[in-house]
Amino acid sequence: xxxxxxxxxxxxxxxxxxxxxxxxxxxxxxxxxxxxxxxxxxxxxxxxxxxxxxxxxxxxxxxxxxxxxxxxxxxxxxxxxxxxxxxxxxxxxxxxxxxxxxxxxxxxxxxxxxxxxxxxxxxxxxxxxxxxxxxxxxxxxxxxxxxxxxxxxxxxxxxxxxxxxxxxxxxxxxxxxxxxxxxxxxxxxxxxxxxxxxxxxxxxxxxxxxxxxxxxxxxxxxxxxxxxxxxxxxxxxxxxxxxxxxxxxxxxxxxxxxxxxxxxxxxxxxxxxxxxxxxxxxxxxxxxxxxxxxxxxxxxxxxxxxxxxxxxxxxxxxxxxxxxxxxxxxxxxxxxxxxxxxxxxxxxxxxxxxxxxxxxxxxxxxxxxxxxxxxxxxxxxxxxxxxxxxxxxxxxxxxxxxxxxxxxxxxxxxxxxxxxxxxxxxxxxxxxxxxxxxxxxxxxxxxxxxxxxxxxxxxxxxxxxxxxx
Ligand code: G6P
Numbered sequence: 001x002x003x004x005x006x007x008x009x010x011x012x013x014x015x016x017x018x019x020x021x022x023x024x025x026x027x028x029x030x031x032x033x034x035x036x037x038x039x040x041x042x043x044x045x046x047x048x049x050x051x052x053x054x055x056x057x058x059x060x061x062x063x064x065x066x067x068x069x070x071x072x073x074x075x076x077x078x079x080x081x082x083x084x085x086x087x088x089x090x091x092x093x094x095x096x097x098x099x100x101x102x103x104x105x106x107x108x109x110x111x112x113x114x115x116x117x118x119x120x121x122x123x124x125x126x127x128x129x130x131x132x133x134x135x136x137x138x139x140x141x142x143x144x145x146x147x148x149x150x151x152x153x154x155x156x157x158x159x160x161x162x163x164x165x166x167x168x169x170x171x172x173x174x175x176x177x178x179x180x181x182x183x184x185x186x187x188x189x190x191x192x193x194x195x196x197x198x199x200x201x202x203x204x205x206x207x208x209x210x211x212x213x214x215x216x217x218x219x220x221x222x223x224x225x226x227x228x229x230x231x232x233x234x235x236x237x238x239x240x241x242x243x244x245x246x247x248x249x250x251x252x253x254x255x256x257x258x259x260x261x262x263x264x265x266x267x268x269x270x271x272x273x274x275x276x277x278x279x280x281x282x283x284x285x286x287x288x289x290x291x292x293x294x295x296x297x298x299x300x301x302x303x304x305x306x307x308x309x310x311x312x313x314x315x316x317x318x319x320x321x322x323x324x325x326x327x328x329x330x331x332x333x334x335x336x337x338x339x340x341x342x343x344x345x346x347x348x349x350x351x352x353x354x355x356x357x358x359x360x361x362x363x364x365x366x367x368x369x370x371x372x373x374x375x376x377x378x379x380x381x382x383x384x385x386x387x388x389x390x391x392x393x394x395x396x397x398x399x400x401x402x403x404x405x406x407x408x409x410x411x412x413x414x415x416x417x418x419x420x421x422x423x424x425x426x427x428x429x430x431x432x433x434x435x436x437x438x439x440x441x442x443x444x445x446x447x448x449x450x451x452x453x454x455x456x457x458x459x460x461x462x463x464x465x466x467x468x469x
Contacts, residue, residue: 077107281414
């Protein structure tokens with residue numbers, strides 16, 4: 001069996017899988033890689049004054065990682081810049097927050113070329129390469145330029161944007177053309193794939209062709225595309241939930257709720273997660289249901305994220321103001337409506353927290369998939385499960401139609417959904433939970449990984465290996 005080389009900007013292989021924290025991609029990849037003989041390549045998270053084109057190879061509890069240090073300018077222009085100030089907001093439909101600086105695009109190209117320079121010599125002839133996410137879209141093109149002819153797949157963990165928004169990117173054509181150096185491109189949902197296909201077929205600067213079985217042709221090349229919905233490591237998560245620490249956290253939360261009903265939200269502090277709208281929806285619920293005040297509280301766990309980026313600093317201070325205002329307005333001497341926390345919890349603790357919450361609020365404005373939705377469901381007790389309130393605009397909604405689907409932009413809809421979740425009869429909760437749990441099991445991370453890798457291995461490579469250079 002050939003090796004698998006996984007490539008992502010962030011490499012995080014925790015020693016103890018139960019100790020992992022939020023951040024869907026890293027968790028999914030570390031559990032996936034533990035099973036393969038392979039290598040995980042990416043940025044070390046460190047900077048050096050002068051770039052050295054050589055990886056530091058380490059063993060992290062059974063996973064071999066190869067890490068590259070970047071120069072501060074790379075981090076500014078590639079990670080904080082093009083990845084997180086340009087592509088992330090654009091791919092989440094926030095053109096208003098998108099930065100179109102030329103230097104970011106140049107830093108992105110330069111850094112990806114650096115990754116290719118370090119990665120190419122580590123690749124053996126039979127290796128299969130799997131590149132992840134928006135940080136590294138052009139990497140296959142840069143590897144091909146260095147003569148790499150192996151199969152290379154790409155998976156996007158974010159939404160793909162509508163064509164009308166993508167074309168605001170000055171080099172949209174160049175970015176998409178670079179994707180035709182892959183053998184397989186995967187998305188979480190049919191919706192994101194259809195938007196990609198729409199760009200290929202309708203963009204006047206491309207005029208590609210849609211071929212049978214989701215292959216697409218453009219720029220003189222054919223690439224296979226597909227839908228691969230990611231999931232959680234169900235057994236690993238249930239083990240964490242049932243561990244001593246998971247159970248202790250559950251007991252602690254149940255005791256601290258003190259006969260009140262807990263509603264939970266767990267999200268990186270990101271404007272795409274709809275946190276302001278969620279708090280406003282919860283405020284609306286408190287206004288609409290004065291009789292229920294004092295009986296419920298919202299635990300919002302929100303680890304700080306990408307805090308060097310101005311838009312993240314802005315959302316952070318707006319949320320602090322909002323949580324403070326709602327608490328100031330509604331709290332009583334023995335009750336606080338929102339517990340707002342900027343910290344990270346281990347996976348086993350999170351499982352205990354989810355289990356103690358009767359309502360899970362997962363209401364992003366736009367999200368590639370959202371694994372919190374799946375973790376919340378997996379953590380529930382079959383005999384008395386909580387209710388998932390899920391945004392229609394999360395990729396997860398494509399599979400999890402049994403959740404209470406909401407429009408996260410409407411505070412009235414959020415208020416109604418919270419009330420409905422809190423008052424839902426046990427029989428309905430059980431029926432919904434059983435359907436959702438089946439989805440969680442059917443999309444286990446091992447199925448996602450095996451489907452993608454098998455589909456990548458099954459793609460046709462041009463005989464001379466040069467076709468996608
Ligand atoms: C999202 C992205 C991942 C990223 C994660 C955490 O899930 O799809 O690629 O790793 O957020 O963001 P960070 O910038 O901290 O890596």
